[in-house]
Amino acid sequence: MIYDLELKTPITAQFSGQSVIDFLTDRFTYKSREQWLKLIDSGVISVNGEIVSKDYLLTEGSELCFIVPDYNEPDLDCNYHKVYENENIIVVSKPANLPITSNHRFFKQNMTALLRADENLPEINPIHRIDRETSGLLIYLKKRFDSPKSLRKDPRSIMIDKYYLAVVRGEIASKKFTVNIPLIECNAQPIGYKIEAATKGTGKEASTEFNNLGTADGFTLLLAKLYSGRKHQIRAHCSLSGFPIVGDKLYSFESKYHLKKRNNETFTKNDYQELGAKHHLLHSFVLNLNLPNEGIKHIISEYFSDDFMEYLKLFGKNALEEAKQITSTGVLGVLPNVPYS
Numbered sequence: 001m002i003y004d005l006e007l008k009t010p011i012t013a014q015f016s017g018q019s020v021i022d023f024l025t026d027r028f029t030y031k032s033r034e035q036w037l038k039l040i041d042s043g044v045i046s047v048n049g050e051i052v053s054k055d056y057l058l059t060e061g062s063e064l065c066f067i068v069p070d071y072n073e074p075d076l077d078c079n080y081h082k083v084y085e086n087e088n089i090i091v092v093s094k095p096a097n098l099p100i101t102s103n104h105r106f107f108k109q110n111m112t113a114l115l116r117a118d119e120n121l122p123e124i125n126p127i128h129r130i131d132r133e134t135s136g137l138l139i140y141l142k143k144r145f146d147s148p149k150s151l152r153k154d155p156r157s158i159m160i161d162k163y164y165l166a167v168v169r170g171e172i173a174s175k176k177f178t179v180n181i182p183l184i185e186c187n188a189q190p191i192g193y194k195i196e197a198a199t200k201g202t203g204k205e206a207s208t209e210f211n212n213l214g215t216a217d218g219f220t221l222l223l224a225k226l227y228s229g230r231k232h233q234i235r236a237h238c239s240l241s242g243f244p245i246v247g248d249k250l251y252s253f254e255s256k257y258h259l260k261k262r263n264n265e266t267f268t269k270n271d272y273q274e275l276g277a278k279h280h281l282l283h284s285f286v287l288n289l290n291l292p293n294e295g296i297k298h299i300i301s302e303y304f305s306d307d308f309m310e311y312l313k314l315f316g317k318n319a320l321e322e323a324k325q326i327t328s329t330g331v332l333g334v335l336p337n338v339p340y341s
Contacts, residue, residue, distance in 0.1 A: 005071035021054040076109045093301035096135040096279040136284025161288040164224045167281035167311045168243040171215035179237040195236040206230045214315035247277030277307040286327040
């Protein structure tokens with residue numbers, strides 16, 4: 001996708017009275033002063049819609065715009081599905097490899113920008129997150145809940161249960177098991193944000209319950225239920241337990257494929273064969289929500305990527321039916337007026 005990208009920055013009181021060139025040089029250091037001067041001379045810098053010179057003085061409340069002509073965003077799969085909506089929320093099923101926000105690279109092809117444009121809701125935002133390569137259910141808040149007070153403060157409290165499907169390496173014998181491994185960022189090069197097992201007295205407690213939905217050809221299909229919401233929790237727990245998720249570039253093969261991606265190196269056919277998929281096979285499958293005036297909503301996403309579908313064929317149709325049964329047991333029998341904490 002090639003288009004003229006407009007990057008807009010509001011001017012706050014802190015920068016009022018500063019010249020355009022000083023503001024750009026001080027705030028956006030990824031370009032030198034000389035580079036900014038050339039861009040100003042080329043006419044791609046404007047304030048409140050008017051082309052300005054380098055010495056133009058900024059005022060509080062104005063808006064500076066920098067146009068990047070012929071900006072190239074690599075094409076992504078933007079075919080999301082809206083699976084539920086009421087006056088407060090929209091629940092979508094996100095395709096794999098679509099970022100949730102711009103991440104300073106995908107300004108139009110990200111889930112939030114797409115939903116804002118399609119729904120004409122410029123202020124809509126997600127109330128929780130899933131990784132870029134993770135597909136499946138994601139909740140957006142259209143407007144704040146009116147009551148109760150705790151729900152206005154933390155809209156995530158509508159979520160009773162979150163379940164994920166994961167295809168992992170290895171044939172696991174246990175039918176049901178729980179992984180309780182405290183987690184912490186490693187804070188070490190070359191990947192300081194990678195999650196690892198915490199030593200005693202450090203990190204945060206993390207608990208994931210797994211149901212084994214079937215094994216085949218050296219793989220296992222797992223249904224994961226989160227009892228805590230730590231960063232990369234399912235991916236880290238699977239890897240630390242000896243059954244990494246298929247396609248996971250960060251938590252398998254000693255992170256060599258994550259580093260390759262970070263360095264913008266081209267992946268070969270052999271790379272993808274070793275990984276097993278073009279993205280990690282983790283899917284946000286079910287959300288059990290408790291909604292004001294509506295009660296319990298059991299929301300399922302069966303919008304899987306082509307890679308995910310190929311692996312699901314290994315386990316047969318009964319695997320997903322079992323997953324649906326597990327995720328609905330008990331919760332659908334709860335009375336609608338469940339109190340919020």
